[in-house]
Amino acid sequence: MDHFDQIVVGGGLAGSVLVYQLTQQGQHVCWIHTGQEKSSTVVAAGLINPLVFRYLTSVWKANKLLPEAVNFYQSIEEISQRSFLHPITIAKVFGDQDEALWRQKMKKPEITQWIDSIGKVPDNDLLIQPFGAGFVQGYWLDTVVFLEEINKIVADKVVTLSDRFYLDDLHLMSDGVTYKNRFHANKIIFCEGWQAVINPFFNFVPFRPVKGELLTIIIENLNSNYLLVKDVFLLPLGKNIFRLGSTYDWDDLSDEPTEKARAHLLDKLYSFLKVKVEVIDHQAGVRPAIADRRSVAGLHPDYPQLAIFNGLGARGVMIAPWLGKQFVEHLLFQKSLDEKIDLNRVVKK
Ligand SMILES: Cc1cc2nc3c(=O)[nH]c(=O)nc-3n(C[C@H](O)[C@H](O)[C@H](O)COP(=O)(O)OP(=O)(O)OC[C@H]3O[C@@H](n4cnc5c(N)ncnc54)[C@H](O)[C@@H]3O)c2cc1C
Structure with missing residues (x-):
C-alpha cells in the first residue's frame, strides 16, 4: 500500500x-x-474585481484577498514562465443613478482606494454612455x-x-x-x-449551486481594452474576440448551454453597445456556491x-x-x- x-x-x-x-x-x-x-x-471568465458593483461595496476581505491572489498567481507565472494573470481596467458603464452613488460612496476610504476615476470611456463611439463610467483596476485569470x-x-x-x-x-x-x-x-x-x-x-x-453561461464573440469594429460592465461584462481577449457573460440560474443545473441565456446576454450587450456580433462559442458551468x-x-x-x-x-x-x-x-x-x-x-x- x-x-x-x-x-x-x-x-x-x-x-x-x-x-x-x-x-x-x-x-x-x-x-x-x-x-x-x-x-x-x-x-470561468476569471475576473478579479475588488468591488461589488451592485451595491458599490468592497468585496469581503478584499484588502487581504486581492494582494494574496495577485502574489500567488504571479509566483506561478514566474515558475512557469507563462503569463495568465492579466491586469485590466474595468469600466462600469453608469445608469442614470450611478454617478451620484459613486460620488457619495467615494467619500469612504475603503471604497475610494479601489476607484481610479469617473469619466467617459475614451475612443469608443459604439458605446452608449450618457451617464459616463467609473474605472477600477482589476485582473483576469486565464483559468485554462x-x-x-x-x-x-x-x-x-x-x-x-x-x-x-x-x-x-x-x-x-x-x-x-x-x-x-x-x-x-x-x-x-x-x-x-x-x-x-x-x-x-x-x-x-447548505450548497446553493448556480449555473452560469458565457459567450465568446467576435466584434469586428470594436477596439476596446477595457472590461466593460453593465448588467453583463464584455472582456476583450485581443484580435476582436471578446467574452460576454454571465448568467445566474439556480434552477437548471445542467452544464448545457441554453438559447435563453444566449438571448439574454446579447440583449444586455445591445443595450449599451451599437455593434453586430458573431458568436463563436457558448459555454455553461455550475458555480459551487453556499447559501x-x-x-x-x-x-x-x-x-x-x-x-x-x-x-x-x-x-x-x-x-x-x-x-x-x-x-x-x-x-x-x-x-x-x-x-x-x-x-x-x-x-x-
Ligand atoms: C459562467 C461562469 C463564470 C465565472 N466567472 C468567474 C469570474 O469571472 N471570476 C471568478 O473568480 N470566478 C468565476 N466563476 C466561478 C469559478 O469558476 C469558481 O469559483 C471556481 O472555479 C470553482 O472551482 P472548484 O474547483 O471549486 O470547482 P470546479 O471548477 O467545478 O472543479 C471541481 C472539480 O472536481 C471534479 N470532481 C467532482 N467530483 C469528482 C469525483 N467524484 N471524482 C473526480 N473528480 C471530481 C469535477 O469534475 C471538477 O473538475 C465563474 C463560474 C461560471 C460557471
Missing part, C-alpha cells in the same frame, strides 16, 4: 491551488481528478492556462490518479483512509465543486480523516489562494480558520 499525507479529490481551481500549496509544505499528495473536463473553473501550468509544476511531486473518485472504494480507518486498497492517507480532502452536493459525508453543507455566500473549509465533525475545501462561488479566483493558505495552516499547524469560512459554522449542534 502506498502512503500519502493527503488525498485530494478534484482538479478545478480549489483542488489545484490546494495541491500546490500542500506540496509547498512538503506534503506527499495523491491527486484524484479527471483533467480539464467541463468544470466551473474551465468555463493556469490549470495547465499548475499540473505541470506539481507533476513530479504528486501521484496523480486520472480517474473519477468512487466513494465505494474509500474505507475509513482509525489512522486515516484507504482508497481502492492501494492508497493510504492521513486525510482525504474533497474539492469537488458543486458535485459535492452528492457527497453523503458533507450533505449538511451564506462564503466558502467552506474544515475537517468533518465526526470523521476527522475527511475534509472539505469548497464553496468558491462566483469570486473563486480572488479567494482561492487566501483560503488555501488558511486551510493548509489549519491542517498542518492547527491554526484557527476564519470563522466565516470555517466548516463549523454550518455544523448542526
Whole structure:
C-alpha cells in the first residue's frame, strides 16, 4: 500500500491551488481528478474585481484577498514562465443613478482606494454612455492556462490518479483512509465543486449551486481594452474576440448551454453597445456556491480523516489562494480558520 499525507479529490481551481500549496509544505499528495473536463473553473471568465458593483461595496476581505491572489498567481507565472494573470481596467458603464452613488460612496476610504476615476470611456463611439463610467483596476485569470501550468509544476511531486473518485472504494480507518486498497492517507480532502452536493459525508453543507453561461464573440469594429460592465461584462481577449457573460440560474443545473441565456446576454450587450456580433462559442458551468455566500473549509465533525475545501462561488479566483493558505495552516499547524469560512459554522449542534 502506498502512503500519502493527503488525498485530494478534484482538479478545478480549489483542488489545484490546494495541491500546490500542500506540496509547498512538503506534503506527499495523491491527486484524484479527471483533467480539464467541463468544470466551473474551465468555463470561468476569471475576473478579479475588488468591488461589488451592485451595491458599490468592497468585496469581503478584499484588502487581504486581492494582494494574496495577485502574489500567488504571479509566483506561478514566474515558475512557469507563462503569463495568465492579466491586469485590466474595468469600466462600469453608469445608469442614470450611478454617478451620484459613486460620488457619495467615494467619500469612504475603503471604497475610494479601489476607484481610479469617473469619466467617459475614451475612443469608443459604439458605446452608449450618457451617464459616463467609473474605472477600477482589476485582473483576469486565464483559468485554462493556469490549470495547465499548475499540473505541470506539481507533476513530479504528486501521484496523480486520472480517474473519477468512487466513494465505494474509500474505507475509513482509525489512522486515516484507504482508497481502492492501494492508497493510504492521513486525510482525504474533497474539492469537488458543486458535485459535492452528492457527497453523503458533507450533505449538511447548505450548497446553493448556480449555473452560469458565457459567450465568446467576435466584434469586428470594436477596439476596446477595457472590461466593460453593465448588467453583463464584455472582456476583450485581443484580435476582436471578446467574452460576454454571465448568467445566474439556480434552477437548471445542467452544464448545457441554453438559447435563453444566449438571448439574454446579447440583449444586455445591445443595450449599451451599437455593434453586430458573431458568436463563436457558448459555454455553461455550475458555480459551487453556499447559501451564506462564503466558502467552506474544515475537517468533518465526526470523521476527522475527511475534509472539505469548497464553496468558491462566483469570486473563486480572488479567494482561492487566501483560503488555501488558511486551510493548509489549519491542517498542518492547527491554526484557527476564519470563522466565516470555517466548516463549523454550518455544523448542526
Ligand atoms: C459562467 C461562469 C463564470 C465565472 N466567472 C468567474 C469570474 O469571472 N471570476 C471568478 O473568480 N470566478 C468565476 N466563476 C466561478 C469559478 O469558476 C469558481 O469559483 C471556481 O472555479 C470553482 O472551482 P472548484 O474547483 O471549486 O470547482 P470546479 O471548477 O467545478 O472543479 C471541481 C472539480 O472536481 C471534479 N470532481 C467532482 N467530483 C469528482 C469525483 N467524484 N471524482 C473526480 N473528480 C471530481 C469535477 O469534475 C471538477 O473538475 C465563474 C463560474 C461560471 C460557471
